[in-house]
Amino acid sequence: MLLQVTDLEMRYGPRLIQSGVSFGVERGTIFAIMGGSGCGKSTLLRHLVGLLAPAYGTVTIEGTDFWTADTATREQLRSGFGMLFQSGALWSSMSLLENVCLPLELQGKLDAPAREARAHEVLAWVGLEDAAHQLPADISGGMKKRAGLARAIVTEPPLLFLDEPSAGLDPISSRRLDDLVLELRERSGCAIVVVSHELPSLMAIADDGIFLDADSKRPIAHGRPRDLRDHASHPTVRAFLHREDPDHRPQPVGPQTPALNP
Ligand SMILES: Nc1ncnc2c1ncn2[C@@H]1O[C@H](COP(=O)(O)OP(=O)(O)OP(=O)(O)O)[C@@H](O)[C@H]1O
16 A cells, blocks of 8 residues: 555644544555545645644555654655645746756756756646746646646656645636546556545546545545445535536426527
8 A cells, every 4th residue: 555544633733623534545546535625634635745743543655654754764755745736836936847847856866958858748748838938927727737737746756646636727627637637647657645626526537535524523434436426325425425516417397498599
C-alpha cells in the first residue's frame, strides 16, 4: 500500500474534527475524500501531506510512519508528493514555464536545459505549450489549473494530491482536467488523492473513496463513489451523492412542458 491511514483522529487544539479515519491508497488508484462543507476534508488532506500531525493514529507512506520518522526521512517522503492547490497557487511574477521548472530546480537532479525541456514536455501534455511564456494573470482559470497540474507532476511524484481541481471551472474545462488526471494515472501509475465537491468529476475518475460526516465526526461510508451513490444505505451519503448528478436527475412529474413552436 502506498498510503495507509489508520485510526486517524484530527483536532484543532481541543476541538475534534474527525476520528476513526482509516483507508489505504494503492498505486494507480484515484481516491476521493468526500463530504459536506466543514466536515474536515481539507484538514484530512493537510494530515496526509504532513502539514498537520495526527492527534491519534498513523499516516504511513510506503510502510514508513510519517510522524515517527526522523526529519530527513520526512523530507524525503515529502519530496515524493505532488500537490495541486485549489487556486493553482502559481507564482504570479513567473511565467508558466518558470513555474513548472521550479520543482525541478528544487529537486536539483537536472541541469537548466534539461529542466526546460522537461517543463516544455509537461506543458505540451496539458495543452499549454503556446502559453509557456505567459504570466498566470494573463490566462484563464482552467489554464491555471492545468498549469498547476503540470507543476505538480513535473517531477513524476508517486503520490499526487488534488484539492478541488475542478472548482470554478466550466463543464468542458472540468472534463478536460478529468481526462488529464485519468491519462496521468494510466501513464505514470501514481496514486492520486482528490478532494472534490464536483459529483460528475468524482463519478468519472475515482476508484475508491471515503465519506466524512460533520455531525458524527466520523467516516460514514467507504467505497467507489458510483457504488456509494447507487447502494449506500446512509441517507446523508445518498442525499449528497445524488445532488446535482446529471445521471440521476429526478424525472419531471406531471404534464410535459408544451413545445414553444408546435
Ligand atoms: N486552522 C484551523 N483552526 C481551527 N479550526 C479550523 C482550522 N481550519 C479549519 N477549521 C475548522 O475545521 C472544520 C473542518 O474544516 P475543513 O476546512 O477541513 O472542512 P472541509 O470539509 O474542507 O470544508 P469545505 O468543503 O467547506 O472546504 C471546520 O469547522 C473549520 O471551521
